[in-house]
Amino acid sequence: MIQDADTSEVLMLGYMNEEALRRTLTSGEVWFYSRRRQELWHKGETSGNRLMVRSVWQDCDSDTILVRAHPLGPVCHTGNKTCFFRELTEKDAEA
Secondary structure: OEEEOOOOOEEEOOOOOHHHHHHHHHHOEOEEEEOOOOEEEEOOOOOOOOEEEEEEEEOOOOOOEEEEEEEOOOOOOOOOOOOOOOOOOHHHHOO
16 A cells, blocks of 8 residues: 555555565565566556655554655556545445
């Protein structure tokens, strides 16, 4: 999970393998692992909208990572600041 270090807003969810986590911890920028493409990807590599790491936390079970980061531009591929911009309502449950 990626969270804005300044506002605490949830920005996105991504998958990391051990190598992506290692690169995130050593580079100061966020890396992910694409399960679909089966490769590492550096967030913002093509868009320039990088995520600069402020801190990295693990949960009590050590199976989830929270990265608090400073975003350099919009995080979502749609151009939105966060990937979480669509609120679901009771009406959505009827669909």
